[in-house]
Amino acid sequence: MNLYAIRAIYLFELARTWRTLLQSIASPVITSSLYFVVFGSAIGSRMTEIDGISYGAFIVPGLIMLALLTESISNASFGIYMPKFSGTIYEILSAPISYGEVIIGYVGAAATKSIILGLLILATARLFVSFEISHPLWMLVFLVLTAVTFSLFGFIIGTLADGFDKLQVVPMMVVTPLAFLGGSFYSISMLPPLWQKIALFNPVVYLISGFRWSFYGVADVNVAVSVGMTLVFLVLCLIVIRWIFKTGYRIKS
Amino acid sequence: MHPVISVENLTKTYTSNFRALDSINLEIQRGEIFALLGPNGAGKTTLINVICGIVNPSQGRVLADGHDIVSDYRAARSIIGLVPQELSTDAFESVMATVKFSRGLFGKPPNPGYLEKILRDLSLWEKKDANIRTLSGGMKRRVMIAKALSHEPQILFLDEPSAGVDVELRRDMWDMVRGLRKSGVTIILTTHYIEEAEEMADRIGIISKGKIILVEDKIKLMDKLGKKQLKLYLQSPLANLPEEFAGYPLELSADGNELIYIFDAQSEQTGITDLLRQLAKHGIDFKDLQSSQSSLEEIFVNLVSARP
Numbered sequence: 001m002n003l004y005a006i007r008a009i010y011l012f013e014l015a016r017t018w019r020t021l022l023q024s025i026a027s028p029v030i031t032s033s034l035y036f037v038v039f040g041s042a043i044g045s046r047m048t049e050i051d052g053i054s055y056g057a058f059i060v061p062g063l064i065m066l067a068l069l070t071e072s073i074s075n076a077s078f079g080i081y082m083p084k085f086s087g088t089i090y091e092i093l094s095a096p097i098s099y100g101e102v103i104i105g106y107v108g109a110a111a112t113k114s115i116i117l118g119l120l121i122l123a124t125a126r127l128f129v130s131f132e133i134s135h136p137l138w139m140l141v142f143l144v145l146t147a148v149t150f151s152l153f154g155f156i157i158g159t160l161a162d163g164f165d166k167l168q169v170v171p172m173m174v175v176t177p178l179a180f181l182g183g184s185f186y187s188i189s190m191l192p193p194l195w196q197k198i199a200l201f202n203p204v205v206y207l208i209s210g211f212r213w214s215f216y217g218v219a220d221v222n223v224a225v226s227v228g229m230t231l232v233f234l235v236l237c238l239i240v241i242r243w244i245f246k247t248g249y250r251i252k253s
Numbered sequence: 254m255h256p257v258i259s260v261e262n263l264t265k266t267y268t269s270n271f272r273a274l275d276s277i278n279l280e281i282q283r284g285e286i287f288a289l290l291g292p293n294g295a296g297k298t299t300l301i302n303v304i305c306g307i308v309n310p311s312q313g314r315v316l317a318d319g320h321d322i323v324s325d326y327r328a329a330r331s332i333i334g335l336v337p338q339e340l341s342t343d344a345f346e347s348v349m350a351t352v353k354f355s356r357g358l359f360g361k362p363p364n365p366g367y368l369e370k371i372l373r374d375l376s377l378w379e380k381k382d383a384n385i386r387t388l389s390g391g392m393k394r395r396v397m398i399a400k401a402l403s404h405e406p407q408i409l410f411l412d413e414p415s416a417g418v419d420v421e422l423r424r425d426m427w428d429m430v431r432g433l434r435k436s437g438v439t440i441i442l443t444t445h446y447i448e449e450a451e452e453m454a455d456r457i458g459i460i461s462k463g464k465i466i467l468v469e470d471k472i473k474l475m476d477k478l479g480k481k482q483l484k485l486y487l488q489s490p491l492a493n494l495p496e497e498f499a500g501y502p503l504e505l506s507a508d509g510n511e512l513i514y515i516f517d518a519q520s521e522q523t524g525i526t527d528l529l530r531q532l533a534k535h536g537i538d539f540k541d542l543q544s545s546q547s548s549l550e551e552i553f554v555n556l557v558s559a560r561p
Binding site for chain 2: 004008009011019090092095096097252253
């Protein structure tokens with residue numbers, strides 16, 4: 001295994017985060033803080049509890065997950081798209097490095113950034129609302145699993161994208177609506193029966209539900225199903241990436 | 254000793270059905286400077302890209318120091334460095350950061366002393382902390398060379414290294430290439446500057462329409478294909494060439510002041526003595542004469558244009 005290469009890609013990608021600290025870390029933390037101020041402290045204090053949890057605390061896992069999903073996709077897609085755009089991809093393709101090592105480097109860095117961001121939002125949320133974490137280990141498992149899975153998804157988007165605008169399409173037009181409709185701000189059980197069934201086709205429901213369970217021990221769907229669905233999505237992403245590298249689609253002619 | 258690069262029946266056909274490389278066979282010897290010449294779209298860059306792993310071959314096999322570039326890509330790629338034609342750099346990184354990145358990517362442990370030497374050799378040391386986007390085109394080209402050398406390759410591909418660089422940098426690069434060759438590095442370069450190949454290469458390969466049409470030692474090539482010409486500056490201008498000279502490969506300049514005689518430098522009978530005798534016989538005097546040999550550029554143009 002070419003550990004030096006993995007390290008080089010990983011550190012190179014993380015260095016980009018430090019260079020763009022405002023965009024990479026500060027901006028999503030501030031955005032999430034505004035949600036906590038508006039929905040947690042201001043409006044939340046006038047809303048009833050959900051499953052025995054104050055509204056401010058209830059939305060914490062959903063908002064962390066929303067940031068985690070969008071940032072994981074954004075970080076990983078930008079990470080692989082930039083070398084394609086600038087032409088420096090030639091160096092990756094001509095290096096003695098396997099596709100798996102390329103993935104570990106790029107996706108590892110993107111997931112690391114997202115996890116750091118998730119933990120920062122978690123710490124920030126604690127400034128505005130009071131909450132406990134019932135299953136801290138499972139919270140970390142969900143955090144890492146989601147960050148890795150959606151970084152893989154972002155890597156696929158970055159590989160397939162042929163323009164900067166395409167990088168934003170999936171996070172803005174697909175993931176954000178799915179996260180908003182996936183129970184970030186409410187429990188799926190609050191929906192009418194038909195919409196509850198429809199909501200189960202939204203993969204983000206399982207992520208938010210599982211993550212919320214790790215905080216408060218309550219979930220819209222069984223936690224094992226949440227873990228299973230996340231793993232299914234992860235495996236699907238790995239299969240697509242394997243196909244991309246095997247065929248060289250949009251990477252290698 | 255086996256060749257350091259061995260290309261066997263290499264073919265590359267793109268999905269558009271365009272055949273960029275057509276059954277290429279080529280051997281590059283260890284420690285030589287090999288210049289690959291060819292017109293635009295001949296397949297030079299595609300050939301380099303296949304060898305370096307950037308483009309998938311359709312058929313055939315390439316060995317780099319005995320390692321198959323597909324099945325044993327790690328060993329093959331680790332000994333190859335590439336300076337591509339396009340100026341592709343990480344705009345927002347510092348020079349040192351991008352060179353360190355390249356070294357790591359090729360599986361080499363950090364070696365600050367070696368990287369300092371490369372940057373000093375390429376006059377980049379003063380710019381090591383500079384953001385790459387602030388550098389001139391020539392300096393960016395040096396950065397790309399530094400990146401290609403960062404992992405101490407045994408084989409270095411230079412794809413149009415002189416494109417867009419000034420004369421000073423070109424001379425510096427030539428010196429650097431000669432220095433690398435002395436240290437045992439094999440250099441393969443493509444160039445549009447024929448004088449570059451003429452100046453530096455040990456062997457020349459000419460590629461046209463995806464086929465290698467000639468591989469030859471540079472000196473032998475110039476001897477074999479090079480035509481010599483003898484220019485005679487006449488005392489008095491001629492209106493026409495006398496009919497008696499119709500059988501000679503002789504041209505009269507437009508103003509009638511010069512006679513140009515083209516002959517094969519390798520031939521035992523150049524015909525010069527006979528020509529001079531005939532000129533004297535017809536009272537055509539000359540005040541001066543000059544002989545010259547055709548350049549590699551002329552040889553190249555002749556070879557490529559002669560093919561259908």
